[in-house]
Amino acid sequence: MKVYKYRSGEGLALKRDLRSLINNEIYSAPIDSLNDIFEAKYILDEGGFKLNLMDNYLEGDNLNDIKNNALDVLNKYIELSGKFGVYSLSKNYGDEILWAYYANSHKGFCLEYELDELVSYRMRDELIIDVIYQKEVPTLTFTDLFVFQKTKSLQSALNKKLIATKSERWSHERELRIVTAVSGKYKYEYNSLKAIYFGCRSLTYLHKFVMKVMKGRGIKYYKMQTRSNSYELERVELRDEYAGYTYKKIELAVVEDGIPYISLANKKYENYFHDAIKIVSELPNSKIISDVDLSVFRGSASNPMIFVIYISDDDKYQKKYFSLAEIDAYFKRK
Structure with missing residues (x-):
């Protein structure tokens, strides 16, 4: 929601x-x-x-x-x-x-x-x-x-x-x-922020300033405007002034020895396991990657979910889930 x-x-x-x-x-x-x-x-x-x-x-x-x-x-x-x-x-x-x-x-x-x-x-x-x-x-x-x-x-x-x-x-x-x-x-989770909406009276400098600060985060931007012949507001998508920038960590998370463990049953997902680790290692709050596997409780045989367990920079264990489609989209696969 x-x-x-x-x-x-x-x-x-x-x-x-x-x-x-x-x-x-x-x-x-x-x-x-x-x-x-x-x-x-x-x-x-x-x-x-x-x-x-x-x-x-x-x-x-x-x-x-x-x-x-x-x-x-x-x-x-x-x-x-x-x-x-x-x-x-x-x-x-x-x-x-x-x-x-x-x-x-x-x-x-x-x-x-x-x-x-x-x-x-x-x-x-x-x-x-x-x-x-x-x-x-x-x-x-x-x-x-x-x-x-x-x-x-x-x-x-x-x-x-x-x-x-x-x-x-x-x-x-x-x-x-x-x-x-x-x-x-x-x-909070790094990518839970999905979009920023600017008010009808907001100035362009605010848009550009916020976009600059948040560049590389994959956020959508909108500006609100009044709808014709109505008392309602509507949103119009703005072009990200810093589109194409990628968030880069100074230091990637460490992957523990033996991770990922690839069983015969999971062999066909090996590349996805490595890609999921790469995604999590680049998260701003990730410090150590401790496990990666197929989820038993999420996804299905036809649409499996992969989870990565990592230790965040405040020494808490976290779990991140990915569908295969999400991993493909991240690396812009066709």
């Missing part, structure tokens, strides 16, 4: 954003720093905080103790959730209000990511959640806590109410959130 992040494109913010793009990182902001004044607002149903299923089996004092303990647990989780980080994205690159609010009145730009690739590197275990828009402030109940504790589901009603519910006035944003355990910077 494609998701989008709007940026202002001027001054210190531009320098910050370009530095983040070069470093392949996002900033997950503290919840209390977000621009909605009603962020994480809730009503706690203390009066109705009871264990209906246990009312007939417990004495009053014991039941009150459990109720109070449950409230303590809930309040501690509420306090913990206040330390979460949020990276807000939209499912829409063509909303004129988002361009006006978050992209400097259409003078800035908008980033397009492939969501699965964006989170696959360092945020694979984080909560990805759609924002819910409604008229009323959400009410936290004992049932919310009970279900959350029983299922341990990140997509529980408790989390949705605490960190992903907003007034319906914000519904045009079509927001999706990556919620991290703590706020701060997070690395």
